[in-house]
Amino acid sequence: MEKIAVMRSYVLVHLAKDLRIEWRSKDALNSMLFFALLVVVLFSLAFDPTAYVSRQISGGILCVATLFASVTALNQAWTREIRHQVLDAQRLAPAPPSSLFLAKVIANFLFVSGVQILLAPVFAIFYNLHPAGQGWMLAVVMPLGTWALVVNGTFFAAISLRARNREMLLPLLLFPIFIPALLGMVEASSAILIGDADPGLWIRLLAGYDVIFTTLGLLLFDKVLHAE
Amino acid sequence: MRIFRWGWLALCLGLLGYGFYQAMYVAPTEATMGDIQRIFYYHVPSWCGMAVFFAVNLGASITYLATRRSHPLLALNSDALALAGAEVGVVFCTVGLITGSLWARPVWGIWWTWDERLTSTLILWLIYISYLLLRGFAAGPQMRTLAAVLAIFGYADVPIVYFSTRWWRTQHPAPVFFGGPNSGLDPSMLPAMLWNIAAWLAWGVWVASLRYGIERRKQRAEQNAALRALESTLEVAP
Structure with a gap:
């Protein structure tokens, strides 16, 4: 019980730090939002969908737009820690490494969810959407899918931090492992938007x-942080 | 050791030859598909090889993570084994995908379809390619730890991939082995299948042992280079 309380206090400190940095710079939010908007516009222009088709493909486009956008922010999440050797300090700190990981995941989850919430109305207007199924279920599907994306993305961003071409490596590691979650996210949101199947x-x-x-991430993050 | 290696190669070639003879001349021609079905004797052994060597990769990766602090030599050995397992596994996976494609063209009329088993194997292939890419992108002991962690992540993804694509769609013929009451191979085809599985596994072990040996030499060369660099910085008393 005490262990959980200690863990929670560490997580809260890390989380407050990440949120404060983001609040002051707004780097991740702005870049993600604009990038996701661009993907939505590009897809709309490239496929020029009719109302029925757009309802079928919009779930997939929203998920892929989130995926691409979050990669830009996830790369920044750890690069920020390298400046001024913050990551080395984290390695020396007595705090459990998993608390650092969990706080980063929660912070990124909040950023990506924020982008989705801001993007949703724009998306609904561009693609003429009004869900035929139970729309409130999107509020279950999207956070679950976003968490899947962010938990693996944060972990693999920490892995690719040690590699050459780190910005390039993250999508190469993340996308293959994320495929089943993407499939789940797309199928569930399409089922809700079309309203013909049970998600x-x-x-x-x-x-x-x-x-x-x-x-897995909480158990193995320790090995990644102390990889030398 | 060298004699053992060449002996193993001879055994391998013998098995492959006998397996070929069994598959091409002894096994009966399949009733509906004809001779094209004989590719099955190479398709299934590839999946057996893939399953074995990806499991070797997982086991060696876990061993590496568990022993990297306490038994450095064992850890280096298992890292080399993990690399060999992943590479040979990817080769088997590629052969399986290609033979499947060659079979599908005349039988289904298409080279590829986004069906459950095809899709999940393709995703598996992508995951292990990304594992090999990570090994190429980073270097030294860091890379070994990171690669071992990624191997565990990749393997944990396999059942999820399988179930997700299963619910997605299905076209592949139901499993021939353990696939229900009407499945099962005609007994006259079984020897060809088993000989080929044995032969290709033996071949895989031979190639993996070569790859393992190369990786161990590379590790030793790196260690020696690091040691020389360290020694050259020492002041030598006159």
């Missing part, structure tokens, strides 16, 4: 994916 199975898949990879 329950896909929501369970996403939840399982989240649990497995959050656990």
